[in-house]
Amino acid sequence: MVYWRLSAFYFFYFASLGALVPYWSLYLRSLGFDAAAIGELIAILMATKLVAPNIWGWIADHTGRRMAIIRLASLASLVTFLGVFLGQGYLWLALVMAVFSFFWNASLPQFEAVTLTHLGDRAHRYSIVRLWGSIGFIVTVAGIGPLLDRHDPALLPWLIAGLFAAIWLASLGVREEASGGAPADHGPIRQVLARPEVRALLVVCFLMQASHGPYYTFYTLYMEGHGYSRTLIGQLWALGVVAEIGVFLVMHRWLPRFGPRRLLLGSLLLTALRWGLIAGFPEHLVLMLFAQGLHAASFGVYHAVVIHLIHAHFRGRHQGRGQALYSSLSFGAGGAVGSLAAGYLWAGIGPQGTYLAAAGAALLATLVAWQYVQGRVSAPMSGGRD
Numbered sequence: 001m002v003y004w005r006l007s008a009f010y011f012f013y014f015a016s017l018g019a020l021v022p023y024w025s026l027y028l029r030s031l032g033f034d035a036a037a038i039g040e041l042i043a044i045l046m047a048t049k050l051v052a053p054n055i056w057g058w059i060a061d062h063t064g065r066r067m068a069i070i071r072l073a074s075l076a077s078l079v080t081f082l083g084v085f086l087g088q089g090y091l092w093l094a095l096v097m098a099v100f101s102f103f104w105n106a107s108l109p110q111f112e113a114v115t116l117t118h119l120g121d122r123a124h125r126y127s128i129v130r131l132w133g134s135i136g137f138i139v140t141v142a143g144i145g146p147l148l149d150r151h152d153p154a155l156l157p158w159l160i161a162g163l164f165a166a167i168w169l170a171s172l173g174v175r176e177e178a179s180g181g182a183p184a185d186h187g188p189i190r191q192v193l194a195r196p197e198v199r200a201l202l203v204v205c206f207l208m209q210a211s212h213g214p215y216y217t218f219y220t221l222y223m224e225g226h227g228y229s230r231t232l233i234g235q236l237w238a239l240g241v242v243a244e245i246g247v248f249l250v251m252h253r254w255l256p257r258f259g260p261r262r263l264l265l266g267s268l269l270l271t272a273l274r275w276g277l278i279a280g281f282p283e284h285l286v287l288m289l290f291a292q293g294l295h296a297a298s299f300g301v302y303h304a305v306v307i308h309l310i311h312a313h314f315r316g317r318h319q320g321r322g323q324a325l326y327s328s329l330s331f332g333a334g335g336a337v338g339s340l341a342a343g344y345l346w347a348g349i350g351p352q353g354t355y356l357a358a359a360g361a362a363l364l365a366t367l368v369a370w371q372y373v374q375g376r377v378s379a380p381m382s383g384g385r386d
Contacts, residue, residue, distance in 0.1 A: 058324075
């Protein structure tokens with residue numbers, strides 16, 4: 001029963017992501033914003049991850065009330081998102097997006113800690129729970145594309161508001177006990193951050209997510225510019241996540257067999273290949289299908305490996321802040337820099353050059369990981385409930 005309650009939260013959270021990430025730029029363009037403004041507004045969604053997860057992670061780690069914080073954040077994100085219906089100016093939307101994403105971005109890292117704490121010494125089976133988030137993403141990304149082919153993008157905020165309400169309702173189904181209760185005592189977190197392999201892992205996460213900036217901000221507009229319908233674009237997004245689900249189904253076997261280092265390096269190299277293909281061959285559907293299949297590596301393998309390593313390095317009462325650091329430095333700082341840079345590069349050197357720059361960021365991440373990130377963690381993983 002707890003499995004389905006945990007899975008339901010992932011389903012609706014990533015369903016909302018499937019509505020926001022591929023299609024929010026379409027909504028913003030329908031309001032008359034140019035590429036630079038769209039990049040700036042999308043960057044706000046990412047930038048709040050620099051602050052929000054760390055604030056809420058600190059509170060959760062010191063109170064042990066993770067689910068209470070998740071419920072509060074989920075409800076607040078719904079209420080504040082409703083502000084998009086009150087105005088359409090740049091400054092107003094920037095304010096609304098900053099406020100609602102401050103709460104929306106707070107809940108997932110803490111829920112990751114809840115899930116991993118519940119799994120205990122079966123943490124390698126995390127992907128079996130997390131795959132329901134990918135299914136939720138597919139449902140919305142494949143369903144909203146055809147809707148927006150037939151209806152005005154003004155429908156999108158209503159759909160997102162409904163999904164935010166579902167996230168809050170799903171959070172009510174997970175009891176506080178599943179979050180692990182009061183945290184155990186461990187040394188200061190600076191001792192973890194002092195280790196070179198930990199700092200290098202966080203740098204890799206930053207570069208990897210920054211490389212996704214053009215994809216998450218402009219992929220829909222890019223493919224539309226090459227003659228693809230919104231329905232087909234939605235199916236391409238969905239294909240990537242189908243590949244991701246396939247990986248999540250086998251990661252609990254791959255991690256012990258191949259080890260996190262090999263899997264991480266492979267995912268980084270395949271990510272660089274993916275951006276190169278999108279840059280050079282957007283008009284070739286077969287290659288675009290292959291590139292979307294590489295999402296299995298660029299997100300599925302990568303994310304499962306990093307969650308495994310973060311959980312291994314940040315144990316006990318540091319779990320919440322470990323997940324928060326991963327979220328803030330990758331999806332937050334990396335995502336914001338990637339989206340912002342994509343907006344300016346798009347207008348400066350063009351779409352192809354922007355995707356090639358993304359491939360370069362992924363290759364740089366590969367070099368850092370090769371040099372510093374090890375497959376073994378210096379201390380054993382936390383194996384139980386704190």
